Amino acid sequence: MTMGKKFVGEPIPRVEDRRLITGxxxxxxxxxxxxMVxxxxxxxxxxHARLKAVNVERARQAPGVIA
Incomplete structure (x- = not known):
């Protein structure tokens, strides 16, 4: 299958740029x-380190933490 020449090597208009640069x-x-969390x-x-243990107690006690 051959692609038409009108697509190959032609610029594609970017429609999102104005939205992005104007915020x-x-x-x-x-x-x-x-x-949401x-x-x-x-x-x-x-x-290549091997995890032996994780102490999560301080993290669990922090305000707003869901564990």
Whole structure:
């Protein structure tokens, strides 16, 4: 199957640019849902390290933490 020449190598008009640069676009971080919660992920500082234990008590006691 051969693609038509009218598509190959032709610029594609970007329709979202004006929204983005004027601040009228909605980003994922702008969305708020009912009962929405956030997660934080901590990665190891060491490659191929094995996790032996995690003490989460201080985190559980922090205000607003759901665990």
């Amino acid at each position: 009228r676009s909605q980003y994922v971080d702008d969305i708020v849902r009912p009962r 956030y997660a934080a992920i901590l990665r190891s500082l060491y490659a």
